[in-house]
Amino acid sequence: MPINKTTISDVAKHARVSKSTVSQFINERFDYMREETRERIEKAIKELNYQPNNVARSLKLKSTATIGVVVANILHSFSTQVIRAIEDKLNENDFSTIICNADDEPAKEKKYIETLLGRQVDGLIVFPTSGNQGLYKSLEDSNFPIVFVDRYVSDLNVDTVLLDNEKAIHLAVEHLLNNGYKDIAILTTSLENAVVPRLERIQGYRSAMERFELPLREDYIKSLDLSVMKNGISKLFQLEKPPQAIVSGNDLSLMEFLKYVSEHNVKIGADVGLVTIDEIPYAGIHNPPLTTIAQPAFEIGEKAVELLLHKFDSNKHNQPKIYRFDPSIIVRKSSEKAGAKL
Structure with missing residues (x-):
């Protein structure tokens, strides 16, 4: 495709105005420009298929949009x-x-x-x-x-x-409690880099345990790198009193949990309850469909x-x-x- 070599001078000549007037039009400075002049310039730009030099324009305006x-x-x-x-x-x-x-x-x-x-x-x-x-x-x-x-x-x-990450965890815990689950664990990705949502969701879990008068068990809190998460989940279910339900802190920890239950024939809903933070594309078609805490x-x-x-x-x-x-x-x-x- 040939490069359009139409210049601002061509537009000015076609519209019967000065180059500075065309420049004012391109830079949207219409304060003292007659409507008829604006229409002629706009028509000339369309007829000549003129493409303004946006790089040069941005340097002048100190803006790149x-x-x-x-x-x-x-x-x-x-x-x-x-x-x-x-x-x-x-x-x-x-x-x-x-x-x-x-x-x-x-x-x-x-x-x-x-x-x-x-x-x-x-x-x-x-x-x-x-x-x-x-x-x-x-x-x-x-x-x-x-x-x-x-x-x-x-x-x-x-x-x-x-x-509101704390409120999100409270919603999850309250819902599980209302459905008969009391021994509730939380699973998130690593806290090593002090990522705010992960920290707040763990804090939300602790405050939810207090709010709903449930015992806080540190061995029910798993914040792990993805590379070792399945091993951590395995340890959860090897506890003398394994959790009845899991709150997954995000979609990445959810994927590791779903891999684990698939590999170990653990049935969600029958063997363990699950609520996960973040609505994900496959939540409604998973078997069983997944309860989620959605962010707007x-x-x-x-x-x-x-x-x-x-x-x-x-x-x-x-x-x-x-x-x-x-x-x-x-x-x-x-x-x-x-x-x-x-």
């Missing part, structure tokens, strides 16, 4: 859903999106952020890892537009959007974009804060005790 999104781990279903909402909302507002996956590695996260800044993105939406506090502090100090999603970073004053992923993504775009308005300066969204429970048969009816 691009937002960088850095996700801690794109394998999580929740992350994928939120990113989709972010991309949709930014597109509605004429922003392009560059998405980077940090694989839960602070060094990789730092590299991506520096690369995005080098490309002059107008702002960042980040699912932060536990590292890079210094980098984020420098962005905060320079008033660079940034919003955190799913996790906050201690000692930083940055707008953050995330789930699209609302969270849209709120993150709203907060970021708000920062571009020089007339609006609100104090950054943490916004928590309520979870909801989607009841299916995995949490139904054998012989009971929901």
Whole structure:
């Protein structure tokens, strides 16, 4: 396909205006431009199929109309859903999106952020890892537009959007109790990197045990790397008093649990109850269908974009804060005790 070599001079000549007037039109400076002039320029651009030099334009305006999104781990279903909402909302507002996956590695996260800044993105939406506090502090100090999603970073004053994780666990435990389960364990991925949702969900489990006056057993709390999780699950079921039900802290720990029960012929609903955090695509078609605690992923993504775009308005300066969204429970048969009816 041949490259279109139409220039701004060609458009100006075709529309019978000056080059500076065409430039003002492209940069949306219409204050002193007659409607008839605007229509002639717009018609000339369409007829000549003129493509403005957006790179040169962005350098002049000091804007690239691009937002960088850095996700801690794109394998999580929740992350994928939120990113989709972010991309949709930014597109509605004429922003392009560059998405980077940090694989839960602070060094990789730092590299991506520096690369995005080098490309002059107008702002960042980040699912932060536990590292890079210094980098984020420098962005905060320079008033660079940034919003955190799913996790906050201690000692930083940055707008953050995330789930009410403690409430999510309370919902799960209460539902299992109402269905006749009392010995309830929790299974999450490792706490080694101090990932906020995992820490809060473990704390939520502890407070739920207290709230519902259940004994807190430390051997019912499993926070493990995925590589050793099945072994940890095996130890749970080898206890003298194994749990009657499991709360899975996220979709990755759920996958390990489902592998274990499949390999050991443990029947969900009959042998063990299950509630998992995060609605996943196969929850409704699994046998049995899985009870989930759903996050409002699209609302969270849209709120993150709203907060970021708000920062571009020089007339609006609100104090950054943490916004928590309520979870909801989607009841299916995995949490139904054998012989009971929901």
